[in-house]
Amino acid sequence: MTDPHGLHGRPHGGHPAATPSVRVLLADDEAVIRAGVRAILAADPGIQVVAEAVDGRAAVEAVRAHRPDVALLDIRMPRLDGLAACEEIVRAVPGTAVAMLTTFSEDAYIARALGGGATGFLLKSGDPYELLAGVRAVAGGGAFLSPAVARHVIAELGGERLARGAAARARIDALTAREREVLALVGAGLSNAEIARRLHLVEGTVKGHVSAVLDRLAVGNRVQAAIVAHEAGLVADPEAGT
Numbered sequence: 001m002t003d004p005h006g007l008h009g010r011p012h013g014g015h016p017a018a019t020p021s022v023r024v025l026l027a028d029d030e031a032v033i034r035a036g037v038r039a040i041l042a043a044d045p046g047i048q049v050v051a052e053a054v055d056g057r058a059a060v061e062a063v064r065a066h067r068p069d070v071a072l073l074d075i076r077m078p079r080l081d082g083l084a085a086c087e088e089i090v091r092a093v094p095g096t097a098v099a100m101l102t103t104f105s106e107d108a109y110i111a112r113a114l115g116g117g118a119t120g121f122l123l124k125s126g127d128p129y130e131l132l133a134g135v136r137a138v139a140g141g142g143a144f145l146s147p148a149v150a151r152h153v154i155a156e157l158g159g160e161r162l163a164r165g166a167a168a169r170a171r172i173d174a175l176t177a178r179e180r181e182v183l184a185l186v187g188a189g190l191s192n193a194e195i196a197r198r199l200h201l202v203e204g205t206v207k208g209h210v211s212a213v214l215d216r217l218a219v220g221n222r223v224q225a226a227i228v229a230h231e232a233g234l235v236a237d238p239e240a241g242t
Contacts, residue, residue: 021048022139025066027059027082028074028101033124037072037101040128047135056080060088063096069139071098072122075109083112090117097138102149110149119223121149133189140191143222145230168231174216180234182209186222187229 073082099120
């Protein structure tokens with residue numbers, strides 16, 4: 001886990017004191033990982049960890065009890081793994097968004113998590129600000145894939161990258177210019193409200209565009225649309241040119 005020290009000394013982005021907290025359940029069987037993630041989340045005054053769990057069954061029970069905005073789940077946990085816990089949470093408490101804490105060794109599980117309803121994929125050892133952005137994105141109804149995770153998702157979900165890229169570009173040809181803009185921002189993990197501010201649109205208009213994009217791409221959710229955006233090259237790779 002990236003050392004969270006020093007986060008308090010950096011500018012946060014100006015969340016006003018009255019901003020409602022994003023309530024988070026944190027589930028991981030490793031105490032050190034939980035402590036590190038909790039410290040990072042505590043650096044954001046708009047995020048509150050309301051419960052912790054050491055296994056998937058306890059995570060499901062805690063979500064039922066606390067109804068958090070986001071359940072942040074490790075994939076490998078005893079009693080019930082994070083994938084099965086995700087499926088139960090999405091089915092039983094649909095108001096709670098699920099984001100998975102992953103490592104590079106677990107990218108083979110991501111396809112199942114997608115099918116189970118997870119809308120965020122965050123690296124345990126990633127940038128602390130990426131973790132904060134991801135939690136906020138999924139809490140706001142968006143989808144967030146760590147850029148490094150996105151590359152693994154693309155590789156895991158479908159063979160030759162060049163072929164998938166060409167197929168994705170062909171799929172987005174059916175979109176209008178505005179819909180491609182919206183898709184790119186969905187791929188970057190922005191919520192509808194954030195997209196509306198970025199494009200100077202009302203949120204209802206953005207919702208309409210997102211719905212149209214999902215229909216035209218024949219995908220079931222924002223994470224699947226985000227993968228198409230990455231495959232088609234609509235989302236800038238932060239490692240490009242390095």
